[in-house]
Amino acid sequence: MIKNRIVLAAALTAAAVSTVNAASRDYISVVGSSTVYPFATVVAENFGKTTAFKTPKIESTGSGGGLKLFCAGVGVEHPDITNASRRIKSSEVEKCASNGVMDIVEVKVGYDGIVMANAKSAEQIKLTRRDVFLALAKQVPNPKGGEDLVENPYKTWKQVNAALPDMDIEVLGPPPTSGTRDAFVELAMEGGCKTFDFIKAMKKKDKKAYKGICHTIREDGAFIEAGENDNLIVQKLESNPKAIGIFGFSFLDQNSDKVQGSSVDGIAPTFEAIADGSYPVSRPLYFYVKKAHVGKIPGIQEYLAEFTSDKAWGDEGYLVDKGMIPMPNQERNQFAADVKGLNVLKLTK
Amino acid sequence: MSKSEQQQARTIDRVNTTLAQRYGRERRFRRFGFFAVVLGLAFVGVMFLSIIGKGYSAFQQTRILLDIEFTESVIDPSGERDPAVLSSANYSALIKNSLRALYPEVKDRKEKRELYGIVSNGAALILRAKVMADPTLLGSQAQLWLPADDDIDMLVKGYIDRTVVQSERRVKDNVIAWIEKLESEQKIGKFFNTTFLTGGDSREPELAGIGGAVMGSLYTLIVTLLLSFPIGVAAAVYLEEFAPRNRWTDLVEVNINNLAAVPSIVFGLLGLAVFINFFGLPRSAPLVGGMVLTLMTLPTIIIASRAALKAVPPSIREAALGVGASKMQTVFHHVLPLSMPGMLTGTIIGMAQALGETAPLLMIGMVAFIVDIPGSAMDPATVLPVQIFLWADSPERAFLEKTSAAIMVLLGFLIVMNVLAVILRKRFERRW
Structure with a gap:
């Protein structure tokens, strides 16, 4: 009854309106x-x-x-x-x-450019795409060697790469609905993933499995989905100097007094490096x-x-x-x- | 001592032994309740303090005092005062001339760009409006307070630390030196920010305002009220006074109660499917927004209205019927007027809910960048909570205070509406 009325009312308004508007x-x-x-x-x-x-x-x-x-x-x-x-x-x-x-x-x-950044109060980090993949993928090549995959065992950055600081892996990033996440996964994660020859070889044989390895982010709490709001990530980084955040370059540019971008493959995320294409994580x-x-x-x-x-x-x-x-x-x-x-x-x- | 006296004494003894414990329990319970209230108030207090603390500065705007010369050769070289020429003239040149005169030492091209950047892009539009309104200004000179760029605004309000290394802040040393010179000459001042209340959205924080969003909210709420109040009240009156009690009305009642608990995003999807895809109504229009919010507030209004009708004692209906009134006369002359305060309270609470709603509007395209202030319910528009959402996601630092200030305005509206509901109830509600 009520639904009928609503539909009727809506239909009347719609009929009145669409004749005016569709033109x-x-x-x-x-x-x-x-x-x-x-x-x-x-x-x-x-x-x-x-x-x-x-x-x-x-x-x-x-x-x-x-x-x-x-x-x-x-x-x-x-x-x-x-x-x-x-x-x-x-x-x-x-x-x-x-x-x-x-x-x-x-x-x-x-x-x-997509940047990985942490608070100014913490040490600046020099990453490679391989580090990013090893730190954030759900499955990684067995650290003991060999061509098999294990659930990501790394807890600190130092375990991933001895040159990195002894700090828990804690990354704040966008959720899967975000375009930034797509690009990050494709450019940074897959970029690092490809450096393992046996995974790279898989691309030809079984593209689906290859994507599954390279594009899947770990779900054990080291990667925290912080929502689409990049401002929020910047604020969280400021209050937690141990965390690293993933967001667009314009937010780094606006907040250069609060956060610092980590270099990727030796290239710092600067305006010039993104413009000439040398910074690897840009789209x-x-x-x-x-x-x-x-x-x-x-x-x-x-x-x-x-x-x-x-x-x-x-x-x-x-x-x-x-x-x-x-x-x-x-x-x-x-x-x-x-x-x-x-x-x-x-x-x- | 008789036996019964002995027993009585024993009862009072038993009462006395546990009395302290019982009082203690009551005290603890009271303290617990009091603590709960204090905690709740503390959270509200923290929220208000943080929002007001961040947002109050958005109601002020930094302006710079400039000597503007309305040079005729720049604005209207032909001297014909043709409105088309006046409208498209290069007003920013006037501001640039004035800034150059103020800092003759700035010669470098890049530095000049930085110098021009301390005044907002909107300043040229202000000059244009002045000249269009009064062309006799041309050729004269005036001292005008013009809005500063958002970075300068943040600097003057103290949100940018002047002491950190130059590379780590957005405003460079040379700009700070210019601003400090202006400050020492008292050519920088803070004024009440009328742009914030009257302007439409903008990507320049110093030009952005909530005027467009407030108008959008107003049109949306008018549509919602016009649709949901009559439909809701009619449905409640029918269900309460006329409908037979059978399985169908029970089903309708269960459905209404269920609808009240449906997440609002579902109504947005429904609106998208029905109003936009099926009926072809325009996206982003307050009309569609109002219709979607009607679906959402209807259950609230129907439930409140039915409760108000139920509260009218049957004796009133019986008395009316007894003196020969028809069923319809009984309802419209006696029951409805007596239950109206309760219905209005429910409606206002439903409207307040609708005012704060964002999720269903996501689906129908009201999350959009709209600069022009909507003039009717058919123009594209956003609403206040959506404006807050959009600003919260903007990279510019100055939008932070704008976001909080917009929340303050929204909370203000909500408080007014809820107070109105309380007053209505206090003033007009009758209890039997």
């Missing part, structure tokens, strides 16, 4: 990654202030969630742009195509544009022009002030040209 939308709708969110919002705000268009609406849904919404179809009720902290997958391109989203323009924005950031919406929704081309202008993503642009690492000049020019011509993405793989 048009005068602002750009952006969804996607929470990592790209801080950068996309700055561009959107500047775009809204300096042009006659409305400020785009930007939702933080995560890369996967954003692509799902983006690929749901063409029309004003679907978003125009999705941000992603990883490249679109071929399965997602197919999903898009099956819903009529054929032409997608890919724009690489810049890079983001590209993207956004994807629905070509069918260009011209239908006002301002998309102008928004793209703002995003790809030198004052935004250039070496001294305002995105750099917000902690984004710009691409090298040549790559930037190429993407800017692609955006201008609205060149459509073709996945080679």
Whole structure:
């Protein structure tokens, strides 16, 4: 009875509303990654202030969630742009195509570094990717030698590598839903995992088992899922100098008086090292544009022009002030040209 | 001594032997209860202290006093006062000129950039608004207090330690020297931060405000109230006064009680599936948010309203029926007015719950960056708790105080609503 009434009321309102609304939308709708969110919002705000268009609406849904919404179809009720902290997958391109989203323009924005950091009051740590893998994987190669795997026995960093301090392994990191976690696992853990030849050999034979070893983080309490909020991790590090935290470079940049980044494979996580690609744990950031919406929704081309202008993503642009690492000049020019011509993405793989 | 007297004496003896123990038990229980209250209050106190301690400074804004010359050749070279030209002119050049005049020794390009950075990006917009409102300003000179950049704001408020090594803080030595010069000339001041209360969201902490989120919350709550109050009261009246008692009404009652305990995220998923995917309503609109929160608050309102109806004594209904009123007249003329205070209390508590809700709004796209202040229930909007969530996740240090200040505002609203509920109950509720 009550449910009937609710549905009836909802249906009446919906009917009244959808006739008004379905016709048009005068602002750009952006969804996607929470990592790209801080950068996309700055561009959107500047775009809204300096042009006659409305400020785009930007939702933080995560890369996967954003692509799902983006690929749901063409029309004003679907978003125009999705941000992603990883490249679109071929399965997602197919999903898009099956819903009529054929032409997608890919724009690489810049890079983001993932840092491992601890409190300023503690000793700075020099890690290698191999150390990271051995300290955090669920299963590691037997420390006594041989080509078999055992449950991770390491309790302190010193046990992992004699050069590291005698400190309990206590790492605060993002949960599995986070794009930062995906990238960390792929770049740092797998990077270290590959240094063991017998595991590397497995990649060809049994890809699934290989991924299971390299991508699974231990669950015995040494790795603590500290939630998506990077600010919280920074605060926890400050109060616990023994812990190491994993978060995005922009948070290290903003809190350089409280935390220090650990070097990975001998490279410190600095702006320059991430920009030239020598810091190993960094990833590209993207956004994807629905070509069918260009011209239908006002301002998309102008928004793209703002995003790809030198004052935004250039070496001294305002995105750099917000902690984004710009691409090298040549790559930037190429993407800017692609955006201008609205060149459509073709996945080679 | 008779036998019965002997027995009585023995009873009082037995009472006396355990009396101290019983008093002791009572004292311990009282102390335990008192301790529980003190502990609860202490937690609330710590929470308030930490939030207010972190947040109060957000209500102040650091501003810098600058001599601005409204140079006509920069703003309106043609002299025609065309609004389009005035609107798109380069107002930041005026600020840069003023800063250069203040620090003529700064020559290096990189240092100049740092110098321009001490004033907020929003300052140029303030100048633009001034000139658009009064074009006669052009050619004149004025001393204006313009908002400082968020890093400078943090420095002046003492959140950045000036004594640590330069490489470990965001504000460099040369900038601190400039600021200290301004401070000694009393050209830096703290003012009440109206931007924080009236502005929309921004990625620049000094320009960010809760105005947009408050309006979003307002529209959402209006929709929620308009839908949930009539539906909830009607459902309660029907169930309590008219419905036959049978298995179906029992089932409905069990369902309503169950719905009250369903996690709110479930309503968000339902809203996404029904309102957005099926009916095609826009994402991020307060209308959809209000409808989802209606689903969530309905059980609360129905249960409270039924309790209020039950509290009206049957004699009132019987008296009304006895003088010839119809069932409907009885309900609308007598029962409903008497139970209204209880219903309103339930509604206000339900609304307060809805005001603080974030989880269901995640699913329907109200967790979004929205700069423009919504003008209707159809415009994209966020609500206060979502704004708090978004700011808490921002890297800029200055958003920390903004987050706490927004929590203070939200708590203020909640306290007002709950006090209103208590007052309503005290003033109007009748007991029989």
